Amino acid sequence: MKYSYFPGCTLKNKAQDLDHYARISAEALGFELEEISEWQCCGGVYPLGTDEIATKLASVRALNDAKEKGQELVTLCSACHHVIKRVNDDMKNVDDIRTRANNYMELDAPYEGETNVLHYLEVLRDVVGFDELKKKVTNPLTGKKIGAYYGCLLLRPGKLMSFDDPENPKIIEDFIRAIGAEPVIYPYRNECCGGYISLKEEDLSKEMCRKIEESASGFGADMLITACPLCMYNLNKNNGDNLPVYYFTELLAEALGLKEEVKEQ
Amino acid sequence: MKTEKNRAEMIREISGVNPLKCMKCGKCSASCPSYNEMDIKPHQFVSYVINEDIEALANSTSLWKCLSCFACVERCPRDVKPGKLIDAARQIVVRERGQDYLTPDEIPELIDPETPQQLLVSAFRRYRR
Numbered sequence: 441m442k443y444s445y446f447p448g449c450t451l452k453n454k455a456q457d458l459d460h461y462a463r464i465s466a467e468a469l470g471f472e473l474e475e476i477s478e479w480q481c482c483g484g485v486y487p488l489g490t491d492e493i494a495t496k497l498a499s500v501r502a503l504n505d506a507k508e509k510g511q512e513l514v515t516l517c518s519a520c521h522h523v524i525k526r527v528n529d530d531m532k533n534v535d536d537i538r539t540r541a542n543n544y545m546e547l548d549a550p551y552e553g554e555t556n557v558l559h560y561l562e563v564l565r566d567v568v569g570f571d572e573l574k575k576k577v578t579n580p581l582t583g584k585k586i587g588a589y590y591g592c593l594l595l596r597p598g599k600l601m602s603f604d605d606p607e608n609p610k611i612i613e614d615f616i617r618a619i620g621a622e623p624v625i626y627p628y629r630n631e632c633c634g635g636y637i638s639l640k641e642e643d644l645s646k647e648m649c650r651k652i653e654e655s656a657s658g659f660g661a662d663m664l665i666t667a668c669p670l671c672m673y674n675l676n677k678n679n680g681d682n683l684p685v686y687y688f689t690e691l692l693a694e695a696l697g698l699k700e701e702v703k704e705q
Numbered sequence: 706m707k708t709e710k711n712r713a714e715m716i717r718e719i720s721g722v723n724p725l726k727c728m729k730c731g732k733c734s735a736s737c738p739s740y741n742e743m744d745i746k747p748h749q750f751v752s753y754v755i756n757e758d759i760e761a762l763a764n765s766t767s768l769w770k771c772l773s774c775f776a777c778v779e780r781c782p783r784d785v786k787p788g789k790l791i792d793a794a795r796q797i798v799v800r801e802r803g804q805d806y807l808t809p810d811e812i813p814e815l816i817d818p819e820t821p822q823q824l825l826v827s828a829f830r831r832y833r834r
Contacts, residue, residue: 450823484827485773488792490721495830519823596775606779632738632774636827639815640807641742644770648738669821677819 441567443558444506444513445473448520449481455517455669461689462516462560464698469568469576473514476505482523485636493540499527500541504551512556514563516689518668522593522601525557529600559594559603561611561667561688570618578697580620587624587661588612589652589685591671592632606630612665615688619695628655633674649678657683665691712759712797720793726783727751733777733787743767747777747787754790759797768795769806773831792831799834807832 451459466473480498487495502524506513515521530537532553542550558566564573590609598606609630613623631652634645653675656664665688666672675685693699707715717724733747734740745753745765753762762768768791777787798804807828816825 448823449826450821454819454821455823481822481826483830484823485830487830488773488789489719489796491719517823519827592772592774592776596779598779632772632776634738635772635774636824636831637739637770637772639824639828640832641770644739644742670823670827673819673821673824677817 441471442474442511443471443563444502444509444511444555445475446479446482446502446513446515446520446524447475448479448515448517449484450669451517455672455687458516458667458669458687458689461687461693461698465689465692465696466560466563468696468698469564469573471563471567474509474511476502476513479505482520484519484523486523486526490534490536493537493544496527496530496537496541497544499524500531500545500551503528503531503553503555503557504545504547506555507551512558514558514560516560516667518559518591518593518666519670521557521559521667525601528553528555528557559667561594561615562603564615564618564692565611570614573615573618574620577618577620577695579695581691581695582620584621585624585660585662586616586621586691587626587656587659587664588616588629589633589656589664589666589671589675590630591666591668592630592635593668595630612688615692616665619691621691624656624659624661626655626659626661628652633671635670635674638670638674638677645674646678649675653679653683709757709759712763713754713757715797716754716759716762716790716793718793719796720786720789722786722789722793724751724754724785724790727755727785728783730782732780732782733785736776736780738774738776739767739770739772742770747791750787750790750794751785754794759794762794763798765794767791768798769832771795795831799832805833 595606616623638645
């Protein structure tokens with residue numbers, strides 16, 4: 441199976457691990473990520489204003505590119521996923537945004553939200569299947585106690601993201617079980633790390649990350665996993681290395697016995 | 706000069722939110738991770754828009770403390786989406802010339818070698834026209 445793939449700005453720079461481990465794991469699991477040519481940054485945050493069109497166009501271009509190839513679009517970064525999924529919903533359901541974006545784009549055929557947007561974790565759950573993933577694990581992470589850190593962007597707004605139950609998600613816990621480790625469920629797993637606030641309000645983000653990490657450690661986690669480079673940054677910056685944070689794709693590659701392969705590249 | 710009524714209308718338009726649906730249950734404020742930092746709390750924000758007291762909102766520190774984490778949007782039983790109202794108030798401020806909360810000159814002081822690109826693009830999108 442071949443998917444259109446939107447890596448996003450950070451995966452080309454500070455979060456290259458998130459991207460590399462995802463690509464080699466996909467290959468081992470039998471699906472291919474075909475990077476969209478000339479994709480543009482999604483903007484990091486979904487433009488909430490109903491009159492904001494220009495800031496949504498980068499997502500529309502990527503979505504339309506996937507549509508023209510007849511592919512579903514896969515994302516990896518939580519922020520890109522959030523933005524592209526919500527813009528796609530606008531293009532499908534909000535007349536005014538769809539009309540104005542299409543007037544601007546002048547595509548061969550108008551884009552009307554046809555592309556299906558999937559997060560990499562959704563591909564693992566719904567296409568590969570966690571049972572199948574488990575069978576392909578050659579190096580199970582037995583004995584590791586891992587806290588899933590969901591944060592905000594994958595889950596909320598729940599109806600629109602339709603990723604998992606926004607208050608009691610389980611997709612990352614199921615993933616952790618599939619790679620042979622033990623998930624640790626803790627109350628702050630879907631609380632905000634502070635996001636972009638850490639740029640100008642470092643203390644505020646620090647306090648939020650402290651609560652998340654205390655919550656996870658308190659319930660027995662040895663490490664956290666995330667899909668978001670900004671969550672990773674905020675958590676790492678504020679935790680004094682007590683609780684290591686990894687991208688979920690790194691542990692996936694490790695469980696599939698592929699981790700050394702990346703280091704050699 | 707825009708009147709308070711104009712500006713309240715703009716907030717309703719940009720956000721697409723009808724603040725009159727609010728039943729003042731306070732769930733948004735109870736859910737807000739920035740609650741302690743906000744001078745006008747999320748549930749109060751809704752009332753300020755209803756009362757067309759926009760100058761107070763425009764000067765509120767809450768505009769810059771909201772994380773867009775969507776906890777209030779998710780949990781609002783009346784679908785009022787306080788986070789969208791706060792964003793619309795932020796928009797009417799930064800859309801006026803010279804009102805950006807973040808400028809490129811500040812960046813060198815604020816970053817470190819690990820700062821992800823995502824942080825900068827997100828902050829600029831929220832804080833600057």
